[in-house]
Amino acid sequence: MANSARRRVTSSDVAREAGVSRATVSYVLNADPRQSIPEHTRRRVLEAAARLNYLPSPAARELARGSSDLVLCLLPDWPIGFSVGRLLEHLSRAVAEHGLTLVTHLASVKDGLVQDIWRKVAPIGVVVMGGLSDADRTAIQAAGIQAVHILDEPGTAEHNEMRLSQMEISRVQVAHLAGAGHRRLGFAGTDDERLAGFAQLRLDGVRGACEDLGLPEPVVHPVPLDPERAAAAVEAWRSRGDGEPVTAVCAYNDETALAILAGLRRLGLTAPGDLAVIGVDDIPSAGLADPPLSTVELDLEAQARFLADEVVRAAGGMPRFPDVSPISVRLIVRDSA
Template sequence: MGTGIGKRVTSTDVAREAGVARSTVSYVLNRTPHQSIPDTTRQRVLDAAARLGYTPSAAARTLKRGRSDVVLCIVKPWPLGSASGALLAELTAGFDAHGLTLVTHIEGTGVRPIEAVWSDISPAAVLSYTPLDADAERAMRRAGVQCVAVLFAGEPDGSARFVRPDVRIGRLQAEHLIAAGHTRIGYAYPEHVSLRDFAEPRLEGVQTACAEAGLAAPEVRTVGLEAESASSAIRHWRGLGEPVTAVCAYNDEVAQALLAGTRLARASVPEDLAIVGADDIPAARLASPPLTTIAIDHAAEARRIVSAVTSVLREDAAPETTDPADLFTTVVRESA
């Protein structure tokens, strides 16, 4: 069915082509939840839109509702690895299922300030890995951002703010080593200062597990991603009056640096030094020896985040209440 050369196809054209009401077209193409539209009708609308080459106007929806269908995720300039990439991929798919688009913005020098980004996008929700400035958060809410959620840092505070308990990761690492009979434990802290928001809770978990077992606090050393840095830490640990026999590494990359460092320090794993990583990146199982690590269920993690955000946007549903402790599993391999 033609609509004239140069004329933009509208939802009215699609409704006429499909033989349905314009509201039905809107419900189908915007994937509006809780609408009981028969599958045959839904398919007829989709087929009509495809034949006419119709695409909904994002700008029009933004103007009408005062917000876009974008979820803006603010990320600090961290060294992003496969674990971060896996979570962002799961979040992208999860929000897409609700008709929302995840846009990631990495803060840093030389890029537009976050205030300019969110004001231009008019997002439905803003996610931040770390707490936002109070004035910035108030400005977002005044501008119509319905949901501002802080991920993985701070304390729970309302339906749209929650924590991934990285403390649990450190606790599981230490508990595994303590159960294996180790009584002097080290902690390999990451060199990159921006990772402090994640490293501190993981270290806290190790400290808590050691204290509860009646052991000395973990011996902390900063370890860079070079064999020389790692070997220096290993020599320090092994040279103590009561040598460290097992180490909780901040993540699998730091753990792999330790594996390289043991060769320079002429130490064997796990005989001289047991090592536990975190994140269970693909390379962990390929290490020599393969790394014992803490795996994170990124799919379940993303479902919790998406559920929390969409429940606020819909104002008609409770978020998923999965116990966040269930996100973590100790994967036992040969390094510890």
């Protein structure tokens, strides 16, 4: 073929080369047990595919066989902390229970290399832990590869479930602090732009919970992982000149909460007496803090099983954990709030 070097060889090219239909090519290359193909025809198709260097899509081949192969997890430019690492561990185990293998790749929309990755891996499904460019999204859809998104694709059911799980974290934080008598709450955001999406969801959850309980709008300050700058945020919450001082803070995550505790110590203050603090994630150091950190733990295993089921369901298979919801959180009460 004159242009075979300039574009990917397709099953149509193989069919023309072998003098058979595309369906016959599919039956032969997928070893479909339901079809009886004469041996000389089967050999002609295989020889044509070899001459053209045709590589059938693993996604199509695996789905046609009714079995499974690879799931690609596209991880954006996030810091790989305790929670992300645990989620990937659970996701790997969850897809393995479906007979799948998880392949994780760090990929940024800015890199322009996402299409190269999924084309090389040719997965039966993609878990997208962040945004995709319009070009990548369109190309993945055109290739028939099913994608499950965590934070984008607002119109999808999995999107809504995963977002709701993030907001539920904040609602549990607010309910605990309000139950302890705090009325003026703060929200400690992050100054890491890579985490802006998660931080915004959790802030939305705090705002919604405060509104539901008749509490004032939370006072928001970003808290860097630096004791001196965290101390500045603490002073801003405690010395508000425009109204009631903040007495308790919902932190974006445990690391941010630990920074607040460090800021309090820098000022000679303590939690919860001078400022109550509650985090998110229950990282190992949370229980070792001074004072031990109250926090909210998200059920990462449930989230992983939910994602694995969504991949299998999207690819036309049967979910293994049909009743699993990613909206499962647990309050861990210690001494900081």
